[in-house]
Amino acid sequence: xxxxGEFECYKTATGKYNFRLKAxxxxxxxxxxxxxxxxxxxxxxxxxxxxKISKSNIEDQTLKNYETLPNPKFEIYEDKAGKFRYRLRxxxxxxxxxxEEGYASKASCKLGIESVAKWxxxxxxxxxxx
Numbered sequence: 001x002x003x004x005g006e007f008e009c010y011k012t013a014t015g016k017y018n019f020r021l022k023a024x025x026x027x028x029x030x031x032x033x034x035x036x037x038x039x040x041x042x043x044x045x046x047x048x049x050x051x052k053i054s055k056s057n058i059e060d061q062t063l064k065n066y067e068t069l070p071n072p073k074f075e076i077y078e079d080k081a082g083k084f085r086y087r088l089r090x091x092x093x094x095x096x097x098x099x100e101e102g103y104a105s106k107a108s109c110k111l112g113i114e115s116v117a118k119w120x121x122x123x124x125x126x127x128x129x130x
Contacts, residue, residue: 005119007047009127012036017043021120029115033087033095049090050097054117074113084109
């Protein structure tokens with residue numbers, strides 16, 4: 001059995017297209033970051049962009065005087081519940097994917113970012129549209 005990730009594309013109730021990035025164990029490690037894509041082609045184009053920028057620098061926004069990095073980049077931030085999350089911004093600054101859940105520690109959040117970089121490289125695109 002191949003140890004590949006998987007991008008699952010699906011259609012929302014509002015008719016937009018979104019995606020989930022899953023590791024080889026089928027655990028979801030990232031999801032669409034915006035309001036959805038108007039077409040399946042646009043959603044797939046976003047997945048190709050993620051593959052190209054998945055090894056971007058990390059901007060740690062939890063630090064008091066963090067350095068603002070140019071896009072593309074991952075941003076680590078703390079959510080309202082005190083959990084650490086990441087988001088990936090494209091070269092144009094558009095939010096392209098986010099962590100599905102918060103992490104208890106910043107170190108775990110960074111491991112989540114590493115998982116995105118690892119699994120999206122060889123991820124197959126699977127379309128689940130009814």
